[in-house]
Amino acid sequence: MSTSESTSDRLIESTRELLWERGYVGTSPKAILERSGAGQGSMYHHFKGKPDLALAAIRRTAEELRATAEGVLGGPGTPYERIEAYLLRDRDVLRGCPVGRLTMDPDVIASDKLRAPVDDTLDAIRELIAGIVEEGKEQGQFAPSLDGEEIAATVLATVQGGYVLARASGSPAAFDAGVRGLLSLLAPR
Amino acid sequence: MSTSESTSDRLIESTRELLWERGYVGTSPKAILERSGAGQGSMYHHFKGKPDLALAAIRRTAEELRATAEGVLGGPGTPYERIEAYLLRDRDVLRGCPVGRLTMDPDVIASDKLRAPVDDTLDAIRELIAGIVEEGKEQGQFAPSLDGEEIAATVLATVQGGYVLARASGSPAAFDAGVRGLLSLLAPR
DNA sequence: GTCTATACACTGATAGAC
DNA sequence: GTCTATCAGTGTATAGAC
Numbered sequence: 362m363s364t365s366e367s368t369s370d371r372l373i374e375s376t377r378e379l380l381w382e383r384g385y386v387g388t389s390p391k392a393i394l395e396r397s398g399a400g401q402g403s404m405y406h407h408f409k410g411k412p413d414l415a416l417a418a419i420r421r422t423a424e425e426l427r428a429t430a431e432g433v434l435g436g437p438g439t440p441y442e443r444i445e446a447y448l449l450r451d452r453d454v455l456r457g458c459p460v461g462r463l464t465m466d467p468d469v470i471a472s473d474k475l476r477a478p479v480d481d482t483l484d485a486i487r488e489l490i491a492g493i494v495e496e497g498k499e500q501g502q503f504a505p506s507l508d509g510e511e512i513a514a515t516v517l518a519t520v521q522g523g524y525v526l527a528r529a530s531g532s533p534a535a536f537d538a539g540v541r542g543l544l545s546l547l548a549p550r
Numbered sequence: 551m552s553t554s555e556s557t558s559d560r561l562i563e564s565t566r567e568l569l570w571e572r573g574y575v576g577t578s579p580k581a582i583l584e585r586s587g588a589g590q591g592s593m594y595h596h597f598k599g600k601p602d603l604a605l606a607a608i609r610r611t612a613e614e615l616r617a618t619a620e621g622v623l624g625g626p627g628t629p630y631e632r633i634e635a636y637l638l639r640d641r642d643v644l645r646g647c648p649v650g651r652l653t654m655d656p657d658v659i660a661s662d663k664l665r666a667p668v669d670d671t672l673d674a675i676r677e678l679i680a681g682i683v684e685e686g687k688e689q690g691q692f693a694p695s696l697d698g699e700e701i702a703a704t705v706l707a708t709v710q711g712g713y714v715l716a717r718a719s720g721s722p723a724a725f726d727a728g729v730r731g732l733l734s735l736l737a738p739r
Numbered sequence: 740g741t742c743t744a745t746a747c748a749c750t751g752a753t754a755g756a757c
Numbered sequence: 758g759t760c761t762a763t764c765a766g767t768g769t770a771t772a773g774a775c
Contacts, residue, residue, distance in 0.1 A: 368740080384573075384575065384655075386572070386573065386576040387576075387657075390770085391768070400742060401741090401743080401770090402741050405769095406740055406741075410769075411770090457653075464646075464714045464717040465573065465651045465714075465717070467576055476720070479718050480719050480720070484719065506734060507734055508731065511728070511730045511731030512734075514731055515708055515727075515728045515729075515732045516731075517711065517728070518707065518709075518724075519711055520707075521711030522709060522710030522711030522714070525707070526672060526676075526707055528653040528654070529653045529668050529669045529673075530669050530673065531665070538699055539707035540704075541700045542697065542701045542702075542704030542705075543704045545695060546696070546701070546704070578749075578751080579751060588759085590752090590759090590760080591758075592759055592760085594751095594752075596758090600750095
């Protein structure tokens with residue numbers, strides 16, 4: 362395993378952090394250079410500009426999030442238990458979702474290229490959950506009246522919205538409450 | 551009824567639009583002046599600066615949202631029907647929530663003053679829904695095992711997260727799916 | 740690949756005339 | 758109350774030397 366320390370890598374990592382903290386609009390090339398320790402010239406040598414560097418950063422963050430979700434959802438347990446594990450997994454709630462927060466960035470939404478990794482990732486997780494719900498219906502753990510795609514959207518939305526409520530109140534409590542509420546609705550009797 | 555056309559009012563209205571479209575970080579005084587037709591001097595005469603004007607705009611938007619929610623949730627019908635009405639009410643889904651989106655703004659979250667109206671509004675709506683859920687439990691419409699506060703957080707989170715999913719995909723479909731999924735879980739048998 | 744120099748519009752605000 | 762002038766700093770990039 363190569364612990365690559367390339368300048369290009371440090372630029373991407375610094376950009377990932379700043380995008381998470383301040384979003385695309387709130388992240389300037391100058392801030393990226395300061396955090397990464399790279400110089401002006403380096404950045405424009407490795408990337409065409411801010412959108413190009415941001416795209417590399419967003420892609421890496423999106424892939425990482427997808428891998429994490431796949432790991433939890435593909436773990437052991439019944440369908441309910443796997444969804445529970447996804448909802449209860451450790452999260453830095455007050456920092457928000459590094460992928461979901463980008464949807465509130467006007468410049469990201471205005472660019473199909475920047476939006477694509479965000480859309481693809483959330484969509485992939487949604488499909489995974491939908492499949493698990495369908496599995497649970499076959500096993501009689503979930504009511505046959507439930508729709509896999511709909512419940513998957515509800516699960517993902519509860520997580521994404523939980524971040525909003527938590528950040529509004531300055532406390533993770535509302536996130537946890539929303540998750541517990543959803544689990545109580547999903548619980549097999 | 552006074553259709554006030556004051557410069558101060560036009561500044562606030564333009565700021566509200568821009569905050570909704572581009573967030574706090576993405577909104578510049580210059581853009582506000584252009585949209586409102588006011589001059590530099592006017593803005594700094596009526597407001598101390600960008601944070602002060604933004605606070606006035608956020609307060610007005612928050613109050614408006616709260617009034618809308620109270621209107622729908624306080625309408626006629628059973629507890630389930632009132633929550634259903636709230637979830638299904640007409641929304642400009644792709645524009646996102648004008649209040650919730652502010653939680654992704656680093657400068658808003660960093661300021662207790664700017665965050666307060668956001669927190670207060672979401673909290674008030676949450677309490678309203680929690681009361682309705684408790685009412686539904688008393689009437690036997692909801693299972694006694696449900697917790698009013700938790701379900702209220704789930705309902706609000708599903709809405710806020712629905713905006714995220716919709717904006718990611720560029721279509722309101724995911725919002726609608728999440729809402730339908732939640733309603734199917736809440737439905738009295 | 741990295742550095743420094745340069746550029747020009749924009750940000751957020753103050754000053755003072757009218 | 759509104760207008761214009763001015764300002765130091767930032768945002769995003771290009772040019773060219775090393």
